[in-house]
Amino acid sequence: xxxxxxxxxxxxxxxxxxxxxxxxxxxxxxxxxxxxxxxxxxxxxxxxxxxxxxxxxxxxxxxxxxxxxxxxxxxxxxxxxxxxxxxxxxxxxxxxxxxxxxxxxxxxxxxxxxxxxxxxxxxxxxxxxxxxxxxxxxxxxxxxxxxxxxxxxxxxxxxxxxxxxxxxxxxxxxxxxxxxxxxxxxxxxxxxxxxxxxxxxxxxxxxxxxxxxxxxxxxxxxxxxxxxxxxxxxxxxxxxxxxxxxxxxxxxxxxxxxxxxxxxxxxxxxxxxxxxxxxxxxxxxxxxxxxxxxxxxxxxxxxxxxxxxxxxxxxxxxxxxxxxxxxxxxxxxxxxxxxxxxxxxxxxxxxxxxxxxxxxxxxxxxxxxxxxxxxxxxxxxxxxxxxxxxxxxxxxxxxxxxxxxxxxx
Numbered sequence: 001x002x003x004x005x006x007x008x009x010x011x012x013x014x015x016x017x018x019x020x021x022x023x024x025x026x027x028x029x030x031x032x033x034x035x036x037x038x039x040x041x042x043x044x045x046x047x048x049x050x051x052x053x054x055x056x057x058x059x060x061x062x063x064x065x066x067x068x069x070x071x072x073x074x075x076x077x078x079x080x081x082x083x084x085x086x087x088x089x090x091x092x093x094x095x096x097x098x099x100x101x102x103x104x105x106x107x108x109x110x111x112x113x114x115x116x117x118x119x120x121x122x123x124x125x126x127x128x129x130x131x132x133x134x135x136x137x138x139x140x141x142x143x144x145x146x147x148x149x150x151x152x153x154x155x156x157x158x159x160x161x162x163x164x165x166x167x168x169x170x171x172x173x174x175x176x177x178x179x180x181x182x183x184x185x186x187x188x189x190x191x192x193x194x195x196x197x198x199x200x201x202x203x204x205x206x207x208x209x210x211x212x213x214x215x216x217x218x219x220x221x222x223x224x225x226x227x228x229x230x231x232x233x234x235x236x237x238x239x240x241x242x243x244x245x246x247x248x249x250x251x252x253x254x255x256x257x258x259x260x261x262x263x264x265x266x267x268x269x270x271x272x273x274x275x276x277x278x279x280x281x282x283x284x285x286x287x288x289x290x291x292x293x294x295x296x297x298x299x300x301x302x303x304x305x306x307x308x309x310x311x312x313x314x315x316x317x318x319x320x321x322x323x324x325x326x327x328x329x330x331x332x333x334x335x336x337x338x339x340x341x342x343x344x345x346x347x348x349x350x351x352x353x354x355x356x357x358x359x360x361x362x363x364x365x366x367x368x369x370x371x372x373x374x375x376x377x378x379x380x381x382x383x384x385x386x387x388x389x390x391x392x393x394x395x396x397x398x399x400x401x402x403x404x405x406x407x408x409x
Contacts (some may be wrong), residue, residue: 001035004036004170006025006038006171007039007154007172007173008041010042010045013042014044016084019081020084022232023084023085025232026081026092026131027090035126035127037122037126037131037165038131038134038163039161040133040134050070050072050073051070065223066121067109067147071096071097074154078135080135083393085131085133093132094135095132095133096134096293097137097146097157098139100134101118102138102139102157103141103314105147106145106146106147110150111148111161113157116164119164122134122161136153136158137157138156151213152213153213153215155216156216159216159220159223160216163219167225170225170226172212172227172229173231173232174229175231175233175349176211176333176402177231177238178193178229179196179211179238179255181255182257182258182395183258183395187399190399191407192405193239196239196241196254196255197244198244200254200348202219203380204219204254204257207259207383208291209255220241221243221406226240226270227240227241229241237257250353251348251350251359252351252402253347254348255347256343256345256348256395257345257347258309258343258394258395259345260391261314262310262313262388263310263315263338263340263341264308264338264341264374265308265309265323265335265337266306266336266337267326267334269333270304270305270330271303277296277307283326287315289319289322290321291310293343294307294309295308295374296308310385319337321392323335340387342387343383344394346385351379352379352380358375358382361398361401365394365397368394370390370393372384373385
């Protein structure tokens with residue numbers, strides 16, 4: 001028998017009718033002679049409602065208690081999905097992250113998976129003919145505190161399970177029918193991709209494409225998990241996420257992405273001495289702030305420098321705490337935080353062997369009257385930080401400039 005992991009997101013479980021539809025998909029897969037594990041997210045809007053409720057209680061909820069609260073959303077989903085399968089006359093069992101032994105570190109709100117210790121329990125239930133329903137997004141640390149993996153963490157749970165169980169495929173069911181060259185809600189001409197390479201999808205996910213969580217792609221690449229992203233509403237083929245292969249087309253730019261809600265931290269008047277960058281970013285990392293696009297400019301004379309980096313706007317408060325700590329030791333240093341920024345990016349493995357991508361992108365933004373705040377590049381990515389108000393316009397401009405609405409020739 002084959003083994004399939006299916007993941008259903010919140011919009012695919014928004015009401016009883018959709019839960020029954022997802023249950024039928026799982027049952028159909030089992031009837032096709034597969035063992036089936038289903039990973040579910042919280043029902044649509046549940047997490048947002050829980051966050052809102054927490055902030056009605058306090059404007060500074062502890063991260064541990066937020067994880068305790070938010071994990072309840074997935075627990076509702078697993079129970080309802082199991083009930084729907086029972087109602088259809090088939091066996092199912094619901095299990096939380098803790099019950100499958102999904103162990104994480106203690107980074108509340110953005111924990112990382114360390115191991116899955118109860119693999120045998122899952123396989124035993126599958127052998128007995130049950131469809132196993134697992135709560136995505138959550139795990140437990142060594143002290144059995146409930147932890148959550150961050151937004152989109154159910155993708156990570158699903159791919160981690162597929163890797164641990166040696167699944168034939170990990171199917172990600174969403175409210176769209178695959179991965180597009182850009183967000184079709186912003187770019188009407190965006191085109192569905194038949195396939196995308198792991199490296200490209202990893203970059204697109206980290207740069208704002210919301211179809212999958214970036215850590216899930218990283219796991220898929222590291223453990224060679226076959227991932228198929230498809231619609232929960234139709235049987236149409238979706239998008240395969242695969243290894244780079246000489247047999248598959250390597251276009252210059254595969255897709256474009258927009259990452260919203262960014263801020264830039266500027267440290268002005270930093271002493272220019274060896275080891276200081278390490279001190280600064282150790283303070284920042286200690287508070288769980290993810291850093292991107294680091295730029296340093298040394299002043300004339302070389303005694304001081306200015307350093308800037310982008311962060312998610314939600315991490316502003318923690319960045320300020322780190323800045324206050326640094327300010328105690330670095331007399332004369334000032335921290336300035338500029339908010340309301342976004343980042344537009346183009347991604348493609350073909351950039352490794354082609355030139356001119358950056359200049360083409362810059363010209364597209366110029367023609368769209370979008371000012372560039374920061375620029376960063378890597379082997380397969382060119383990114384520009386722009387004002388948030390210009391973000392969607394910038395995405396449409398670069399998508400058109402690279403003709404991503406057209407089938408590649």
